[in-house]
Amino acid sequence: xxxxxxxxxxxxxxxxxxxxxxxxxxxxxxxxxxxxxxxxxxxxxxxxxxxxxxxxxxxxxxxxxxxxxxxxxxxxxxxxxxxxxxxxxxxxxxxxxxxxxxxxxxxxxxxxxxxxxxxxxxxxxxxxxxxxxxxxxxxxxxxxxxxxxxxxxxxxxxxxxxxxxxxxxxxxxxxxxxxxxxxxxxxxxxxxxxxxxxxxxxxxxxxxxxxxxxxxxxxxxxxxxxxxxxxxxxxxxxxxxxxxxxxxxxxxxxxxxxxxxxxxxxxx
Amino acid sequence: xxxxxxxxxxxxxxxxxxxxxxxxxxxxxxxxxxxxxxxxxxxxxxxxxxxxxxxxxxxxxxxxxxxxxxxxxxxxxxxxxxxxxxxxxxxxxxxxxxxxxxxxxxxxxxxxxxxxxxxxxxxxxxxxxxxxxxxxxxxxxxxxxxxxxxxxxxxxxxxxxxxxxxxxxxxxxxxxxxxxxxxxxxxxxxxxxxxxxxxxxxxxxxxxxxxxxxxxxxxxxxxxxxxxxxxxxxxxxxxxxxxxxxxxxxxxxxxxxxxxxxxxxxxx
DNA sequence: TTGCATAGTCTTATATTTTGGACTATGTTC
DNA sequence: GAACATAGTCCAAAATATAAGACTATGCAA
Numbered sequence: 001x002x003x004x005x006x007x008x009x010x011x012x013x014x015x016x017x018x019x020x021x022x023x024x025x026x027x028x029x030x031x032x033x034x035x036x037x038x039x040x041x042x043x044x045x046x047x048x049x050x051x052x053x054x055x056x057x058x059x060x061x062x063x064x065x066x067x068x069x070x071x072x073x074x075x076x077x078x079x080x081x082x083x084x085x086x087x088x089x090x091x092x093x094x095x096x097x098x099x100x101x102x103x104x105x106x107x108x109x110x111x112x113x114x115x116x117x118x119x120x121x122x123x124x125x126x127x128x129x130x131x132x133x134x135x136x137x138x139x140x141x142x143x144x145x146x147x148x149x150x151x152x153x154x155x156x157x158x159x160x161x162x163x164x165x166x167x168x169x170x171x172x173x174x175x176x177x178x179x180x181x182x183x184x185x186x187x188x189x190x191x192x193x194x195x196x197x198x199x200x201x202x203x204x205x206x207x208x209x210x211x212x213x214x215x216x217x218x219x220x221x222x223x224x225x226x227x228x229x230x231x232x233x234x235x236x237x238x239x240x241x242x243x244x245x246x247x248x249x250x251x252x253x254x255x256x257x258x259x260x261x262x263x264x265x266x267x268x
Numbered sequence: 269x270x271x272x273x274x275x276x277x278x279x280x281x282x283x284x285x286x287x288x289x290x291x292x293x294x295x296x297x298x299x300x301x302x303x304x305x306x307x308x309x310x311x312x313x314x315x316x317x318x319x320x321x322x323x324x325x326x327x328x329x330x331x332x333x334x335x336x337x338x339x340x341x342x343x344x345x346x347x348x349x350x351x352x353x354x355x356x357x358x359x360x361x362x363x364x365x366x367x368x369x370x371x372x373x374x375x376x377x378x379x380x381x382x383x384x385x386x387x388x389x390x391x392x393x394x395x396x397x398x399x400x401x402x403x404x405x406x407x408x409x410x411x412x413x414x415x416x417x418x419x420x421x422x423x424x425x426x427x428x429x430x431x432x433x434x435x436x437x438x439x440x441x442x443x444x445x446x447x448x449x450x451x452x453x454x455x456x457x458x459x460x461x462x463x464x465x466x467x468x469x470x471x472x473x474x475x476x477x478x479x480x481x482x483x484x485x486x487x488x489x490x491x492x493x494x495x496x497x498x499x500x501x502x503x504x505x506x507x508x509x510x511x512x513x514x515x516x517x518x519x520x521x522x523x524x525x526x527x528x529x530x531x532x533x534x535x536x
Numbered sequence: 537t538t539g540c541a542t543a544g545t546c547t548t549a550t551a552t553t554t555t556g557g558a559c560t561a562t563g564t565t566c
Numbered sequence: 567g568a569a570c571a572t573a574g575t576c577c578a579a580a581a582t583a584t585a586a587g588a589c590t591a592t593g594c595a596a
Contacts, residue, residue, distance in 0.1 A: 018551055018584050021290045022326065026333045029354055037361055042543050051585050056544070058290065065294045066389050075543085079358035081387050084365065085396055085412055086297055087355020090347040092411070093305055097352065119349050121334050128353055143360070144353055286554050286581055310573055319555050324574070343573085538596090545590070553583075560575070566568090 024050055024058055029079075032068075033144055038076035096259060100219055100228055101129040103253050107232070108133060111246060114233040116141055118216075120158040123175035124148055125229075141233055148175035150184045153202040153216035154229035160197040160218075161225055164190040179208055200251045211236055215247055217254030230254055292318055292326055297347075300336075301412055306344035364527060368487055368496055369397040371521050375500070376401060379514060382501040384409050386484075388426040391443035392416055393497075409501055416443040418452045421470040421484035422497035428465040428486075429493055432458040447476055468519045479504055483515055485522030498522055 027048055032039060041059060045052040059077060062068040066082030091098045100117040107115040108131035117129040124146040132141075149155030149171065159167050167190045176184045196202045205213040213236055219228040230253055232246055295316055300307060309327060313320045327345060330336040334350030359366045368385040375383040376399035385397040392414040400409070417423030417439065427435050435458045444452045464470050473481040481504055487496040498521055500514055 018553095020553070021288065021583070022293060022329055024584090025290060025293070026329070026335075029333075029335075029350075033354060033357055036357070040543095051587095052544080053546085053586075054584055057584085061290055061294070065297075067294075067297075078361055079354050081358065081365075081394070081396065082297075082389065083351070084355040084358040085394065086301060086347050087352040087358075088396070089301055089304070089412060090349065090352040090355075093346050097349075121350065126349070126353065128349065128356070143356060286583095288583070289553070290583095292554095308573095319557095320574080321556080321576080322554060325554085539594100540596105541592100541594085543590100543592075545588105547586100547588085549585095550582105551584080552581105554581080555579090556577100558575105558577085560573100562571100562573075564569100564571075566570100 019050070021054075021058060024048065024054060025062065028055070028058065028062075032078055036142070036144070038071065038078040041070065041075035041077050044077060096219060096221060096227060096257060097128070099257055100230060103230060103257055104129050104131050107131075107230070107249065107253060111232070111249065113246065114141060116231045116233060117219075118152075118154045118158075118229045118231060119227070120149065120155070121146070123171040125152055125154050125158065128228075135235065147208070148177075150175065150189050151179060151208055153196075153204040153207075153214050154231055156189075156193045156196040157199070157202055157216055157218045157229050158226050159190075159193040160199075162190075162193065167193060200254065201247055203247075206236060213238075215243075215250055217250045218258070219254060220258040222259045230257065287318070289322075289326060292316070292322060293330065296323070296326065296330075300346055304410070304412070306339065306346040309338065309343035309345050312345060364487060364489060364495060364525060365396070367525055368498060371498060371525055372397050372399050375399075375498070375517065375521060379500070379517065381514060382409060384499045384501060385487075386420075386422045386426075386497045386499060387495070388417065388423070389414070391439040393420055393422050393426065396496075403503065415476070416445075418443065418457050419447060419476055421464075421472040421475075421482050422499055424457075424461045424464040425467070425470055425484055425486045425497050426494050427458075427461040428467075430458075430461065435461060468522065469515055471515075474504060481506070483511075483518050485518045486526070487522060488526040490527045498525065 027050075028044065031044075031047055039047065041056070044050075044059070045055045048055065059068060059070070063070050063077075063080065066080045066085075068077055068083075069080040070077055091101075097117075097119075104115045104117045107113070112134040114133040114135070115131050116127050118125045118127050120126070125148075126146050127141055127143055130141045130143050147155075149159060159170070162170070164187065168186055171184075171186070176186070178184060200217060202216050203213065204216075207214070213234050214231055215234065216229045216231040218226040219230055221227045230250065232250060234243070234246070238246070295318075296312065299312075299315055307315065309324070312318075312327070313323045316323065327336060327338070331338050331345075331348065334348045334353075336345055336351075337348040338345055359369075365385075365387075372383045372385045375381070380402040382401040382403070383399050384395050386393045386395050388394070393416075394414050395409055395411055398409045398411050415423075417427060427438070430438070432455065436454055439452075439454070444454070446452060468485060470484050471481065472484075475482070481502050482499055483502065484497045484499040486494040487498055489495045498518065500518060502511070502514070506514070
């Protein structure tokens with residue numbers, strides 16, 4: 001009506017005067033996850049930059065459904081029992097994830113090193129299970145923490161089957177800078193991803209910080225796609241021999257987890 | 269405007285011409301949970317009695333957010349990785365639930381009997397973790413299955429702190445009939461609930477069917493409220509001595525799980 | 537008690553989501 | 567290849583959810 005781009009504007013640009021309930025809900029979940037613990041209901045509208053009436057309405061609906069819980073006289077909000085139940089259902093339907101979690105526990109116990117199980121969500125890797133090693137050094141690997149894919153070995157594995165265009169479309173603006181702020185060269189990064197295709201193990205040394213290195217191995221589904229990675233996070237100065245042993249152990253773990261059904265090898 | 273009950277009608281009666289996105293999402297989750305596994309996307313509008321366009325739209329949004337996953341060329345829909353992550357966050361914030369799950373595993377291993385961990389959701393109990401016993405008999409205790417509260421010992425415990433009015437408001441129409449179809453006497457049921465208050469153990473024999481009995485013990489939070497129950501599901505003919513031993517074990521487990529902080533005894 | 541701050545409820549209008557249904561795409565059968 | 571079945575996309579209109587903000591409730595301080 002008013003110009004050339006009226007349709008385009010309509011899609012998703014600029015924060016519109018009103019936002020969809022579902023979108024608000026997704027942001028709410030994401031926010032709670034980021035916080036890592038209960039948040040006061042009265043604080044949520046501010047945190048989400050959303051109207052009070054909307055948030056009170058939605059939270060009540062979600063709490064009624066058991067996806068959220070409201071606790072105490074100051075109405076602390078956090079995930080609810082149904083969220084847990086649905087999450088459990090996911091695990092039951094995805095054998096690979098359930099076994100990955102267990103494997104992390106086994107590896108950490110066996111080796112004493114910090115072990116993680118990671119998946120991809122959009123342009124980031126998400127740690128869905130982790131077990132700290134017995135070393136004093138505490139490496140920041142909280143469950144749920146998100147790291148841009150270009151920062152990690154895991155990230156390269158999880159993108160290894162994708163084209164440059166796909167990779168480019170997946171990375172958000174905030175995923176295109178390295179920890180030191182320097183921009184990611186997408187072409188080079190995509191090449192690294194593709195180079196890691198079918199590799200049993202990828203290592204990055206000092207990429208996130210100067211004190212740690214990471215060993216990552218792919219966990220593939222029945223179609224041969226990398227669904228997750230299993231990793232060790234190690235201090236930079238691990239003795240060479242120990243490192244070699246850890247690498248071998250990780251590759252073995254990866255192989256045990258991966259579902260490489262020969263029959264479905266050419267199904268995808 | 270048009271009569272006495274216009275406000276009341278506006279609230280939730282009759283399926284309105286349109287339904288809210290959030291409500292559709294909740295029904296979708298519930299439906300997937302009930303199915304217990306992936307459902308074809310094209311089938312969902314029919315299953316949910318919802319318009320195609322709406323479901324396709326919502327599913328895409330939820331899949332993009334990682335709460336659902338779309339798999340294969342026939343677009344199988346099921347819960348996604350983020351659902352699992354959020355569910356895990358719930359567990360981390362609710363120590364009691366995490367320990368309850370572990371305890372079920374311990375009890376089942378130790379005794380060889382079917383053990384369950386249950387919570388309440390509206391007028392039903394929901395099994396959030398279960399471990400089948402070593403007996404041949406398979407009792408229907410799938411994780412996620414829902415049973416009306418009046419059918420179980422657990423149900424009585426979980427309502428034990430409530431008044432008749434509260435109990436009445438919680439039970440939906442479908443929760444007011446026993447397995448044999450006979451209606452529940454709410455007054456009598458509420459009395460039974462209140463009688464189970466502070467009981468370390470409640471038993472029901474042959475209530476759901478004639479072949480099983482159930483032992484249930486309360487798991488209370490820091491405020492002394494019953495947040496969950498831990499149970500044994502046994503065949504009707506367990507030797508008396510064995511039964512006594514199981515009862516004792518369950519009470520012990522219940523005590524270990526329950527958080528009865530003396531300091532917060534009068535906080536609620 | 538008054539005044540102030542924080543929390544939560546309720547109402548009404550408008551901006552937008554939901555919806556029906558037409559349309560396209562894909563695959564299967566004859 | 568035509569006819570059909572199934573799956574998925576797109577559009578414009580109507581119905582209603584979101585949002586703004588007034589309002590009430592609660593708690594605390596002076």
